Amino acid sequence: MEEESQQKLEAEVSPALISVHPAHKSISVSVGSGIRVFNLEERCGVTLVDENGGHKDSIRAIRYSLDGEIFVSAGDDKLVKIWDTSSWHCVCSVxxxxxxxxIAITKDGTFVCFADKFGTVHVVDIGDCDKSSPSPVHKxxxxxLSHYCSIITRLEFSPDGRYIVSADRDFKIRVKQLPLLIIVPVTIFIFCYSIPSLTESSYRFVSCLAFITPLDRxxxxxxxxxxxxxxxxWDHASGSLLDTCEIGAKGLLHSDGRNDEILPAVTDICATTDGSLVAVAIQRHNAVTMQPPYPGTLYDQREAYIPTSVSSSPLYPVLWMVMGASSLHTSDSESLVRVRAISGFAADNLESKVHETFVLEDTDVPGGMALLEELQHKLSIGKEAFVIASEAVKIATRNLLIKKHYSAERREFRKRGRNDKKGQATDEL
Incomplete structure (x- = not known):
């Protein structure tokens, strides 16, 4: 009973997320069931309008479309909401x-794909949504496709639109070719394979994915x-592993004297479009690291800051990061969120030196103190609050990503009470 109560408590903690408009027009942060948006052009906060009252449970994924015209949010309330970024009205609900x-959005913004907690990926056509209607359309x-009851941690469409790539908690990356997706969404894929990226271990899940697009590819x-x-x-088209960067072996991780045998997880990745810079957020480590071309720790170690999400715009040389976690027992306004920015995160930055990339002071952040007040709801955050939030972040990440192990009796009990066969795709591996 005590173990179940602890698991229930951990399940109620969700990490904060951040997403940046591709043209750097706005920045969105989600924490708990709330979404906070700051308009960088008008330097003011944005009010989201939804006749159905918005999300009712923790948000687990947020994303802008490639053209920035729509914003998608989804999470534990089993809702996927599509927002028009010109009016910030909810125009579609799934x-x-x-x-x-x-979640993932096709290049033309016509289709939204989302994955559920039992490993099934769904697609919905949003191309005919009326953005002028005050009431959201229900789709x-x-x-x-399916990962056979494994939690999918990330979805991405390849830059050329030919593949959808999904990563799961069972150390697999799956690549699906989608030649007919935009014509017949239920078409069985003609090409499908798995990348056995990691050896089996509770801590060796695949947590995040990102695409880079060099000019010649x-x-x-x-x-x-x-x-x-x-x-x-990876060369995802062939499934070939091209290179591996072991963050610990690069000397970027510093021991805190606890659990040295367990390496901290990579919780998020953000890359410039050409891949000249890749930012890696590390769990249990007060830093964001950069690889390549120059390895280095780019965050002040004096703060107990563990980024839960990172994002950037290809048109603006700033990497945005957020730390925060929310419990359903607290109101959204009480959820601690800390937004920081790193300058120099730009494509073709191969000639830059380490000292040219640094964490911006709050007064120098694009949008200034008005942005921080809107996205954080607090301008001053004490050290003790940071420590508490850091512990909550660790719990949230562990609960979402690390696979739980149950006894044989417990597994049989869970199978009898499970109702996950409905709607399973026909291409399970």
């Missing part, structure tokens, strides 16, 4: 059968981060 863990999604390369402190470069 109900999922299970809790949503990841039904179609299942298109339209289809780009795939970068993945995982629970064993590695960042890996």
């Amino acid at each position: 109900i999922s059968e299970k809790r949503v863990t990841a 039904k999604a179609v299942p298109i 339209e289809q780009g390369f795939l970068v993945s981060g995982s629970g064993d402190s590695t960042v890996r470069l």
